[in-house]
Structure formats: C-alpha cells, structure tokens
Amino acid sequence: MRKFSHCRCRLGGVGFDSRKSVIAGTNGRHRHSVLRFLLGCFVLGVSTLTSVEGAMRLVLQRVKSASVRVxxxxxxxxxxxxxxxxxxxxxxxxxxxxxxxxxxLAAKLWANENGAQWRHGVKQKNLEVLLVSQFTLYGTLSKKNQPDYKLSMKAVQAQEMYSHFLTxxxxxxxxxxxxxxIFGAMMDVELINDGPVTIVIDSDPQKQVDDEEEKADGSS
Structure with missing residues (x-):
C-alpha cells in the first residue's frame, strides 16, 4: 500500500500539521475561518459526488399483467x-x-427453476415488457408546490430518444x-404488481456492467 508523508501548510497565518492533526496559530478567529473553509470544501465535495448531472430513469415493476388505455x-x-x-x-x-x-433486460426479478429467488430475468423466463414514457419522473415541486419539469428532456427530442430506446x-x-x-398521450395505465416488486434504475454509462450478471442462465 502506498504511504503518504505528512503535510504542513499555512493559510492567513494559520498552520496545519497532519502529524498533530490540529490547526496551529495564535489567532482564534483565523482558526475558525479555516475550519469554516475546510467544512465548506467538504460539503462541496460531498454534494459534487452525490449529485447526478443527468441520468435516464426507469421504474421497473414486476407484474402479473399490465395494460395501457387511451x-x-x-x-x-x-x-x-x-x-x-x-x-x-x-x-x-x-x-x-x-x-x-x-x-x-438483465434485472433478475424472478426465481429460477429450483425456487431460488432473484435469479432470472425476462429473457430467461420468456416474459413480456411494457414500456411507458413518463416525463414526470423528473418532476420537482416548486415553492408553491406546483410540478416543475425543467429537468425533463424537451418533447421533440424526447420522442426521438424514446422511440430509439423502444427499438x-x-x-x-x-x-x-x-x-x-402512446408518447405524449393521456394514458390510463393498469397493472397488477407481483409482490409488489418495484426497482428504480438511474443510468450510469461510465459503470462497467459485469457480463456474468447478464448471462442468460442466471444460475448461482
């Protein structure tokens, strides 16, 4: 394992020594300023790591049946x-x-032939898929508690992308x-959720998908 040497630095007359794990300095006000600065950096770093700039969102529901009426x-x-x-x-x-x-298509929401849970997906079970476009998944509530959909893709581009995803x-x-x-239509969606089982997926194109998790046998 790589070893790191200790560090020492000064900011505005205040020193920090990693070996002592304390902020040194004679001015208490300076120490408080540096602490606030470091805390701000930490919060900014956490918010940057946890926020998602943009991600496609799926809400998967394992169903016994489902239908769309317009x-x-x-x-x-x-x-x-x-x-x-x-x-x-x-x-x-x-x-x-x-x-x-x-x-x-890889989501293992069903048991295998031996009864082991969470082993098979739609491909292994030879089941069906119903896709329903829903821009409201990226809706947020304003201060007046009114829906705001500014994070959702605009209609023309979204229809092209959705059609491509369907294909x-x-x-x-x-x-x-x-x-x-029907994209953009007012739809009545009916379903019988089996379980119920509901999974939310946000896209992460940078993440490598383990090929073993997507094998058709789903055995373990």
Whole structure:
C-alpha cells in the first residue's frame, strides 16, 4: 500500500500539521475561518459526488399483467413480465439508453427453476415488457408546490430518444414481446404488481456492467 508523508501548510497565518492533526496559530478567529473553509470544501465535495448531472430513469415493476388505455381504447397489454416507466433527463445520450436497456433486460426479478429467488430475468423466463414514457419522473415541486419539469428532456427530442430506446429493447430481446403506450398521450395505465416488486434504475454509462450478471442462465 502506498504511504503518504505528512503535510504542513499555512493559510492567513494559520498552520496545519497532519502529524498533530490540529490547526496551529495564535489567532482564534483565523482558526475558525479555516475550519469554516475546510467544512465548506467538504460539503462541496460531498454534494459534487452525490449529485447526478443527468441520468435516464426507469421504474421497473414486476407484474402479473399490465395494460395501457387511451380514450377508452386498449392500446397495448402484457401478461407476466415487467412494466417500465421511462423518464428522460435533458442531458441523456445514446450511452444512457444502452445502459438502461441492458439493465432492464438483465434485472433478475424472478426465481429460477429450483425456487431460488432473484435469479432470472425476462429473457430467461420468456416474459413480456411494457414500456411507458413518463416525463414526470423528473418532476420537482416548486415553492408553491406546483410540478416543475425543467429537468425533463424537451418533447421533440424526447420522442426521438424514446422511440430509439423502444427499438433498442426490442432488438436486444424480442420485438414481439415488447409493447408500449402512446408518447405524449393521456394514458390510463393498469397493472397488477407481483409482490409488489418495484426497482428504480438511474443510468450510469461510465459503470462497467459485469457480463456474468447478464448471462442468460442466471444460475448461482
């Protein structure tokens, strides 16, 4: 393991020695100023690490059945499988679509043939997928408690990205088993959540996906 030497520094007449782990100086006001400065740096660093500049969002629900109706007419329906709400952030790219597609189809929400829980995904179980676009996943409440959707991708670009994601999921699995609603329409979504089981996925294109987790056998 790499060893680091101690450090000493001075700021505004106040010294810091890592070996002593104290802030040295004769002026108490200076010590308090440096402490506030260091605390501010720490908070800024934590907020930078924990904030997400932009991420595609999926809400996966394991269902026994699900359907979408528009103006009283059933547009699509599935039996057992996954119903996924799809939210696009204004900064999403092709990499976000690819990440979420792989995670959606790799999510192990079912037991295997031996009864071991969380071992199989839709591919192994030969189940169906229903995708529903939902820009409100990136909604926030204003001071007046009114929804604000400024983080959501704008409609024209979002429709193109969503259509691309729908095609991507179909080609990665089976187009006959992937259904969706109508982008931008007022939809009545009905489902029977099996469990209930609900998983939220935020895209992270930089993260390497373990190929072993995506193997079709899902055995362990």
């Amino acid at each position: 103006e009283g007419k059933t547009i699509s329906s599935i039996g057992p499988g996954i119903m996924a709400l799809v939210g696009l952030h204004e900064h999403d790219t092709e990499a976000d679509l690819d990440y979420c597609c792989r995670k959606l 991507m999921v179909g080609k990665s699995y089976d187009e006959t088993k992937v259904q969706d609603g």
